Amino acid sequence: MINRVLLLAAIVGIIVFGVLPVGAEDEVKRAFTDHTEEFHKVWVHLLWDIGIIGGIFLILSIYFMFAYRRKRDDQIGNGPKFTTMGMILGWALIPSFIFMADDFYLSAQGWKLWIDQRTVPENAMEVEVTGQMWGWEFEYENGAISDNDEGLVVPEGRPVVLRMKSDDVVHSFFIPRYRIKEDLMPGRVTYLWFYPKDKGEHVFTCTEFCGTNHSEMWGKVKVVSQEEFDEWSEKNKG
Amino acid sequence: MIKEWLFTTDHKRVGILYLVGSLAAFAVAGIVALLIRWELTGIGETIGGVGPDDYNFWLYFHGAAMILAFLIPGLTGFLANYLVPLMIGAHDVAFPRVNAFSVWLFWFAIVIALLSFVIPDPPDIMWTGYPPYSSEFSPGNTAFYVFTVHLIGFSSILGAVNFLCTVIYMRAPGMKWNQLNFFVWTILGAFVIQLIFVPVLASSVTLLLTDKYFGTAFFVPANGGDVLLYQNLFWFYSHPAVYVILLPAVGVMMEIISNMSKNPIFNYKAAVYGGVWGVVVLGSDVWVHHLYTSGLADWIRIGMMVTTLIISIPIGLLIISLVGTLFRGSIKYSTGMLYATSNLFLILVGGLTGIPLAMTSLTLHLAETYFVMAHFHFIMGIMATFAVFAGIYHWFPKMTGRMYSEKLGVIGFVLNFVGVNLTFWPLFYIGFLGMPRRYYDYAMFPEFEPFQVMATVGAIVVAVSMALNFYNWIVSAIFGEKAPENPWGSNSLEWTHCQSPPGPGNFPKLPKVSSKWHPHEYKPQVIEWV
Numbered sequence: 034m035i036n037r038v039l040l041l042a043a044i045v046g047i048i049v050f051g052v053l054p055v056g057a058e059d060e061v062k063r064a065f066t067d068h069t070e071e072f073h074k075v076w077v078h079l080l081w082d083i084g085i086i087g088g089i090f091l092i093l094s095i096y097f098m099f100a101y102r103r104k105r106d107d108q109i110g111n112g113p114k115f116t117t118m119g120m121i122l123g124w125a126l127i128p129s130f131i132f133m134a135d136d137f138y139l140s141a142q143g144w145k146l147w148i149d150q151r152t153v154p155e156n157a158m159e160v161e162v163t164g165q166m167w168g169w170e171f172e173y174e175n176g177a178i179s180d181n182d183e184g185l186v187v188p189e190g191r192p193v194v195l196r197m198k199s200d201d202v203v204h205s206f207f208i209p210r211y212r213i214k215e216d217l218m219p220g221r222v223t224y225l226w227f228y229p230k231d232k233g234e235h236v237f238t239c240t241e242f243c244g245t246n247h248s249e250m251w252g253k254v255k256v257v258s259q260e261e262f263d264e265w266s267e268k269n270k271g
Numbered sequence: 272m273i274k275e276w277l278f279t280t281d282h283k284r285v286g287i288l289y290l291v292g293s294l295a296a297f298a299v300a301g302i303v304a305l306l307i308r309w310e311l312t313g314i315g316e317t318i319g320g321v322g323p324d325d326y327n328f329w330l331y332f333h334g335a336a337m338i339l340a341f342l343i344p345g346l347t348g349f350l351a352n353y354l355v356p357l358m359i360g361a362h363d364v365a366f367p368r369v370n371a372f373s374v375w376l377f378w379f380a381i382v383i384a385l386l387s388f389v390i391p392d393p394p395d396i397m398w399t400g401y402p403p404y405s406s407e408f409s410p411g412n413t414a415f416y417v418f419t420v421h422l423i424g425f426s427s428i429l430g431a432v433n434f435l436c437t438v439i440y441m442r443a444p445g446m447k448w449n450q451l452n453f454f455v456w457t458i459l460g461a462f463v464i465q466l467i468f469v470p471v472l473a474s475s476v477t478l479l480l481t482d483k484y485f486g487t488a489f490f491v492p493a494n495g496g497d498v499l500l501y502q503n504l505f506w507f508y509s510h511p512a513v514y515v516i517l518l519p520a521v522g523v524m525m526e527i528i529s530n531m532s533k534n535p536i537f538n539y540k541a542a543v544y545g546g547v548w549g550v551v552v553l554g555s556d557v558w559v560h561h562l563y564t565s566g567l568a569d570w571i572r573i574g575m576m577v578t579t580l581i582i583s584i585p586i587g588l589l590i591i592s593l594v595g596t597l598f599r600g601s602i603k604y605s606t607g608m609l610y611a612t613s614n615l616f617l618i619l620v621g622g623l624t625g626i627p628l629a630m631t632s633l634t635l636h637l638a639e640t641y642f643v644m645a646h647f648h649f650i651m652g653i654m655a656t657f658a659v660f661a662g663i664y665h666w667f668p669k670m671t672g673r674m675y676s677e678k679l680g681v682i683g684f685v686l687n688f689v690g691v692n693l694t695f696w697p698l699f700y701i702g703f704l705g706m707p708r709r710y711y712d713y714a715m716f717p718e719f720e721p722f723q724v725m726a727t728v729g730a731i732v733v734a735v736s737m738a739l740n741f742y743n744w745i746v747s748a749i750f751g752e753k754a755p756e757n758p759w760g761s762n763s764l765e766w767t768h769c770q771s772p773p774g775p776g777n778f779p780k781l782p783k784v785s786s787k788w789h790p791h792e793y794k795p796q797v798i799e800w801v
Contacts, residue, residue: 072636079633083623090594094615097597101532102604109793110534110600125541125588132587136580143576143630150632151569166408202404203498205564205639209705212636216565218499219403220492223566225635236715240564240639240707242397244404245323248710 065154065192067228068146072212075142082135150213153226157192160185164197164204164217164239167246177266181252185237187229188262194226203241208254210235229256280367281775285374286353287670289344290663292378296340297656298741299385303333305734308694308727314714323711327395328411330709332387334398335416337652339423340381343512345659346519347427347465348377351434351458353670357765357773358452358790360443360782365436373429380422387415397709399509402490402501406482417480424469431462431469443764445784452763452790453529453536453543457522460547461515464554468508475504502565506558514554516651518547520614520658521589527611527665528593530761532600533793542592549585557582563634572631579629586622590615605759606680607665610657613688617657621650624699639709642702645695653691660687660740667744668758672771673751679743686736693729697722763790 101110115121161172162185171179179186187193197206199217207214211227239250257265276284307329310317352374356364364370387393394416396405405413438451438459479501481487488494490501529536536542559567559575593615602608624646627633637643667675698706701719713719757766765773768782 068632072633075630075633076627079627079630083626087619087623090590090619091616094594094597094612097594097600098602098612101597101600101602103533103601108533108601110532112534112537112596112599114535115538115540121538121540124538124591125545128587128591129545129584132584133581136577136583139626139630140577140580143632144573146630146632147569147573147576150635202408203401203565207639207705207707209636214564214635214638218492218566220498221566236705238705238707238710238715242327242401242404242709244395244408245327247327248323248712249714251715 065152065228066149067230068149068213069211069228071146071149075146078142079139082139086135150225153194153224154192154228157194157226158187160187160193160195162195162197162206162217163200164206164243164250165200166202166244167239167250169206169239169250169252173266175266175270177269179269181250183269184234184253184255186255186257186262186265188259189232189256190230190259192226192228194224197223197225202243204239204243204250205241206237207240208235208237210254214240216241229254232256232258278371280363280371282352282356282364282367282370283670283773283777285370286349286351288374289348289352289377292374292381293341293345293349294741296336296381296384297345298737300333300336300341301734301737303329303336305730307333308723308730310711311713311723312720312727314717314720315712324395326711327397327709328387328393331394331397331416332384335419336384338398338512338516339419340377340384342516342651342655342659343427344377344423346516346523346655347430347458347461348374350454350519350523350659350662351430351462354452354666354765355434355455355458356437356441357669357769357777358455358763359438359441359446360764360768360778360784361437361441362776362778362781364433365441366433369429369433373426373433376422376426376429380419380426383415383422384419387412390415399505400476400479401505402479402482402498406479406490413483414480417476420476421473424473427465427469431466434458434462435466443782443784445786445788447786449540449543450784450789453525453539454519454522456543456547457518457525460551461518463551464511464515464518468511468555471504472508472512475501475508478504499562499565499567502562503558506561507555510558510561511554513647513651514550516655518550520655521546521593521618523658523662523665524593524611524614524618525589525596526763527607527661528596529791530665530759530763531605531608531611532597532602533760534596534598534600535789535791535793537592537595537598538588539592539791541588546585546589546592549588550582553578553582553585560629560631560634563631564638576629576631580626582629583622583626590618590622593618605664606675606677606684607661607663609681609684610661610664613684614654614657614661617649617654617691621646621654625650637702639707640702641698641706641708644708645698645702648691648695648698653695657687663744665759666765667747668754669765669769669771669773671748671751672754673747674754674758675747675751676743679739683736683739683743686732686739690729690732690734690736693732694726695729697725760793761790762788762793 159174163170169181171185197217199219204217205214213225213227215223215225234253234255237252237254310321310326390412392411394411394413396409400416478489482490488496490496490498525536557575557579559571560579563572628637664680701722706716706719754771764782768778
């Protein structure tokens with residue numbers, strides 16, 4: 034009897050701790066999360082969060098400001114007295130814990146999104162980005178080359194990872210549409226990735242001050258169909 | 272007369288010298304801000320003959336002058352110098368000559384900063400001065416930036432030593448720590464930050480100087496340096512510097528709100544030991560949130576996200592005390608009180624928009640956009656400026672012995688409040704849509720033009736209000752009617768024991784403080800002299 038129970042437990046254990054995670058891992062490898070969409074979920078949560086906190090404080094202060102105006106010249110305030118330790122600590126610790134709970138809630142949200150933003154999908158297309166005063170150069174896996182007039186041409190529906198470095202000063206590559214940016218600097222390679230799933234043109238800009246023509250260091254991310262992309266990259270090779 | 276002011280060691284005169292210097296810097300940097308806003312009303316070159324290089328210099332000057340020559344000296348120079356010895360019942364600061372030396376260092380720094388208007392290649396490196404642009408590629412004279420920072424930094428360190436000693440050793444007989452004015456606590460916190468962190472800033476800009484002019488390679492990766500070293504060192508000081516500005520600003524608000532609502536500060540001890548000192552301690556562990564997109568290791572960005580969000584706890588305690596002090600008060604609105612209470616709105620907007628910026632994953636989008644710019648203008652620019660203005664109005668009768676014009680003050684305040692909101696709310700919006708900072712031109716976002724125009728209109732409204740404020744102060748200081756001894760019915764020593772304006776040595780005799788006395792208590796209290 035005991036042996037059977039042990040055997041059953043072993044089988045269940047192997048399934049739960051052995052087989053299932055292996056399957057799950059495969060799934061993780063294949064799938065990725067479009068962080069641009071996740072960004073909007075977190076953003077909406079956040080707006081509610083700061084809206085409620087701000088609303089409470091604002092309504093209270095405006096109410097106090099009108100309700101407690103001075104009626105007689107010799108009138109003095111009648112605010113609460115903090116004479117006992119319980120009162121002092123209570124009014125310090127209870128709000129602190131509420132704020133802290135909210136901080137941890139937001140941290141968790143931010144952290145989850147952060148993992149999505151920093152985990153590059155395996156099938157991502159690599160593009161090498163070089164920033165220099167004052168323009169960009171993009172080099173594709175097949176040797177195709179582009180710049181900021183031509184734009185960052187990418188195929189629709191395949192994640193793109195940018196490996197970025199700078200030839201001179203600190204720059205920063207920013208695509209507002211995909212809610213991401215990361216600095217480029219001499220001596221380091223940085224990265225960011227995004228999922229272009231909508232055809233069209235989206236602005237990218239430099240967002241780290243880099244001298245006279247900083248504000249001209251912009252271009253378009255051009256999301257095209259796979260066929261158009263293949264054709265384009267063939268043409269721009271070398 | 273001129274000699275008297277040049278060689279003065281009196282903390283009140285030193286304070287006034289700080290005020291004049293910082294308001295001069297404020298006026299010039301404010302005019303520059305107007306030019307910047309005007310340039311942005313249209314796409315491309317808007318002001319005839321102004322190219323990106325002029326614009327970049329303006330941005331540099333506006334940022335550096337407002338932070339280093341107006342906000343920090345206005346709050347920790349002017350207000351601290353004028354008020355702290357009066358509030359703690361001292362005849363002067365601990366080292367009056369050092370104090371005079373530090374104000375003149377500050378004036379020299381302003382002269383150097385202003386000289387950059389006339390030199391051939393003015394610095395165009397923004398107030399952050401990031402290498403390798405500032406050290407290798409910029410045609411501008413980085414040295415003018417470095418020496419301005421050195422002089423102001425030296426002045427701040429001297430001020431810090433001076434005021435810490437003053438508060439520790441020169442309090443009136445019988446004055447316990449828990450009987451200090453709230454403003455004095457915030458100044459203590461601010462100067463502890465200055466004393467610890469200014470040397471870091473000084474060292475980082477010194478390395479910049481040697482990189483640029485003596486060929487060292489601290490920030491040149493090709494020669495074994497590191498670009499991020501500067502950014503880390505710079506923000507290691509410059510983030511706490513934000514609290515050097517925030518803390519005294521909250522201190523001024525708390526003083527005025529408590530005084531004008533005749534209410535003791537709501538949970539004074541929690542605000543002091545949790546709020547002020549919490550900010551000082553936690554504020555030193557969050558600098559990486561300025562480097563969220565800089566390619567630092569992922570784990571440190573997450574770690575500093577948590578510490579940055581935790582800052583909301585001490586700030587929250589301060590805000591609870593500010594709002595709670597109004598509760599069941601007896602509120603009378605003077606111009607100073609209007610500035611102080613409207614600051615509650617600014618501190619909430621500025622503080623809460625800081626929360627997405629604390630979250631590294633949201634900052635990946637928001638960093639270096641107008642959203643950041645609007646955020647720090649609300650919390651640091653406008654909030655702290657309103658605090659300085661509130662302070663000037665509230666203690667105007669103390670400093671000059673005369674009353675300012677309340678009518679002009681209120682009109683100025685309303686214009687100011689409307690103007691700043693008109694300026695910065697559109698910028699939040701286009702910032703979220705992706706408008707990057709420090710752009711001379713925005714040809715990629717032509718749809719943002721109406722918002723830029725709206726912001727410029729707001730800036731012009733603010734400029735009108737500033738003219739009214741300056742006029743009000745100058746005219747009232749000379750021709751205003753005599754102020755009563757204690758116009759706000761305060762119980763703090765500077766109102767109850769001194770003349771207005773206080774004579775040399777402040778107090779005829781030292782005031783003696785009983786254990787029942789508290790500066791923020793408005794019931795009739797026993798006042799004694801030694």
